[in-house]
Amino acid sequence: MKKAMVCVAAMLFLAACNSSVPAPKASVVFSEPLPETEGELLYLDMKCPTCHGHQGSGDGFFSGGLQPKSVDFSSAEIMGPIPDAQLKDAIRNGKGGVMPGYAQFTDHQVTELVRYIRSLAHPPSN
Numbered sequence: 001m002k003k004a005m006v007c008v009a010a011m012l013f014l015a016a017c018n019s020s021v022p023a024p025k026a027s028v029v030f031s032e033p034l035p036e037t038e039g040e041l042l043y044l045d046m047k048c049p050t051c052h053g054h055q056g057s058g059d060g061f062f063s064g065g066l067q068p069k070s071v072d073f074s075s076a077e078i079m080g081p082i083p084d085a086q087l088k089d090a091i092r093n094g095k096g097g098v099m100p101g102y103a104q105f106t107d108h109q110v111t112e113l114v115r116y117i118r119s120l121a122h123p124p125s126n
C-alpha cells in the first residue's frame with residue numbers, strides 16, 4: 001500500500017515536471033560571488049563585515065568610530081602568531097568592549113568562522 005502511494009506520488013511529480021511550466025533560466029547572474037563555505041556564510045549573515053570589512057582588513061563602515069580597532073585579518077604576519085583559542089574566545093565572549101560576544105554559536109560554527117577568518121590572510125595562515 002505504502003509502495004503504491006509512493007509510486008502515485010512519483011507519477012504525479014513526473015507529470016508536473018512534464019507540464020508546460022517554463023524551465024528556470026539556465027544562468028542566474030549574481031552581483032557578488034556566493035558564499036563558498038559555512039564560515040563565509042556565517043561571517044556575512046552575522047554582519048561581521050560591518051566592523052571587520054569584507055576582506056577582514058578592519059575597514060567596515062562602522063570601523064571609523066571603533067576604539068580599539070580590530071586587528072587586520074587579511075595580514076598573515078599579524079594573524080599567524082594569534083592562536084585559534086584567542087580568536088574563538090573573542091567570538092564567543094566579545095573583546096575590548098566593542099566586539100560583541102556571540103554565545104549562541106555552536107563549537108562547530110565558531111570553528112568554521114575561525115577557519116574563514118584565517119583564509120582571509122595573505123598568504124593564508126592556516
Ligand code: HEC
Pocket residue numbers: 042043046047048049050051052062066067068069070071082086087088090091095096097098099100102113117
Ligand atoms: C561592532 C563591531 C564588530 C562586530 C559586529 C564584530 N566585531 Fe569582531 N572585533 C571588533 C573589534 C573592535 C575587535 C578588537 C577588540 C580588541 O582588540 O580589543 C574585534 C575582535 C575580533 C576578533 C579577535 C581578534 C584578536 O585580536 O584576537 C575576532 C576573531 C573577531 N572580532 C571576529 C568577529 C566575527 C566572526 C564577527 C561576526 C560574527 C565579529 N567579529 C563581529 C568589532 C566587531
